[in-house]
Amino acid sequence: MAEVNKAEAAVEDETATAPGERRINMIQAINEALDIMLDRDPDVMVMGEDVGYFGGVFRATAGLQEKYGRTRVFDTPISECGIIGVAVGMGAYGLRPVPEIQFADYIYPGLDQLVSEAARLRYRSAAEYIAPMTVRAPFGGGIFGGQTHSQSPEAIFAHVSGMKTVVPSTPYDAKGLLIAAIEDNDPVIFFEPKRIYNGPFDGYYDRPAKPWKSHAQSVVPEGYYRIPLGEARLVREGEALTVLAYGTMVHVVESVCREKGVDADILDLRTLVPLDIEAIEKSVKKTGKCMVVHEATKTAGFGAELAALVQERCFYHLEAPVQRVTGFDTPYPHSLEWAFFPGPIRIGDAIDTIMSE
Known part of the structure; x- marks a missing residue:
């Protein structure tokens, strides 16, 4: 099941590190x-x-x-x-x-x-x-x-x-x-x-990261440790909305939810296969609303599988249709790649839509 691990929780404090x-x-x-x-x-x-x-x-x-x-x-x-x-x-x-x-x-x-x-x-x-x-x-x-x-x-x-x-x-x-x-x-x-790969990221292209946004350069213990495959990470706990994301989109989603003041459960899936479906089900049944965000194109993207699983397992708890915010169904645009990404505007609009249901 998804848990907030202690090392990741320390990210919120820019100076918080333990020995090693x-x-x-x-x-x-x-x-x-x-x-x-x-x-x-x-x-x-x-x-x-x-x-x-x-x-x-x-x-x-x-x-x-x-x-x-x-x-x-x-x-x-x-x-x-x-x-x-x-x-x-x-x-x-x-x-x-x-x-x-x-x-x-x-x-x-x-x-x-x-x-x-x-x-x-x-x-x-x-x-x-x-x-x-x-x-x-x-x-x-x-x-x-x-x-x-x-x-x-x-x-x-x-x-x-x-x-x-x-x-x-x-x-x-x-x-x-x-x-x-x-x-x-x-x-x-x-x-x-x-x-x-390299450093702090805020979710926007044209401005520096905010002080709290340091997950891309985070507390990491020295030496050996392992994270079992198949366990999602609860990035942020909330009651009004479940957001499922992975990779870069976790940072974009967290940035938008903080700025909009959305009381969202943000789940970083971490592994798509095996998938932590228990953590997803628990969160969606709590919030009643679900949004999926990924960078890949929409049609037959992994978000479609997530939406189907949520519908199968949480149908009677859903208060609104599952929203998907993804890349566009086009060949990858070189000069317009930042418009291709699910960014703060599109994610924010989807949040407004699902929260109004």
Whole structure:
């Protein structure tokens, strides 16, 4: 069930840290998780385009090859199908590969390997073989990367049985969830929202973050800890409305709800598969109203699944139709990407609509 963890609660106090804790961003947290797992488990391997000597295009693997050598952290050819295919074989052999796909948009050449091989290996072999691989990929917009560097394909992978899908929204969660994903015996797609990789984020493009908005650079304990897959995080507790979000949109939603003074339960799903449906059901039955926000396009997006689940489980508690605020059903616009995102205006309008029902 969703809980407000103590380390995340400390985010509200800019100076609140305990021994062994410090404020770092998501890239640093991911780097720490990889470092810890490489050190703890000799079967863990990090692989991908530019992850070795260069340290990754976003520097998430910086210093790891120097520390662990070229046999543990190594560069690959520019072949996503090859990267994923090799990782499936490594996992079946007994290793725990962590392949990086440089941008989520590039994952499609490896889709057949993921869907037809990795996701089915445990079932088709009656558990004789497994594919304990964690595919990391920066996803979503926010860097003006255009149509081939900004997509949000999480719904595709959430649809595939046998595969888990994770989307962190804070450094604390990124580290703990990545460790749990690497330790998991099933394939995990680990999408990292690059719009909040580096620092504080307010939900707006053209103004600095407010003092309270520091989740993108948050308190993270040193050393090993894990966050179990399948547990949502209660970001903010309220009575009038439930908002379901993940990744970057958690920050945008929280910013809007604070500014509008909406008494909202905000649930950060953290993992789409497995989904914490119990936390969702508990919240919606309490508030009677539900809104879903995600960056991906609307049609057949993961928000449709969430809306259907809420309707199935909470129909007699709903006081208004479930609202969805999403990206538009268009090819990703390069020059107009900030208009494509669900932003404060569209989210605010949806809140006004659902609260007036």
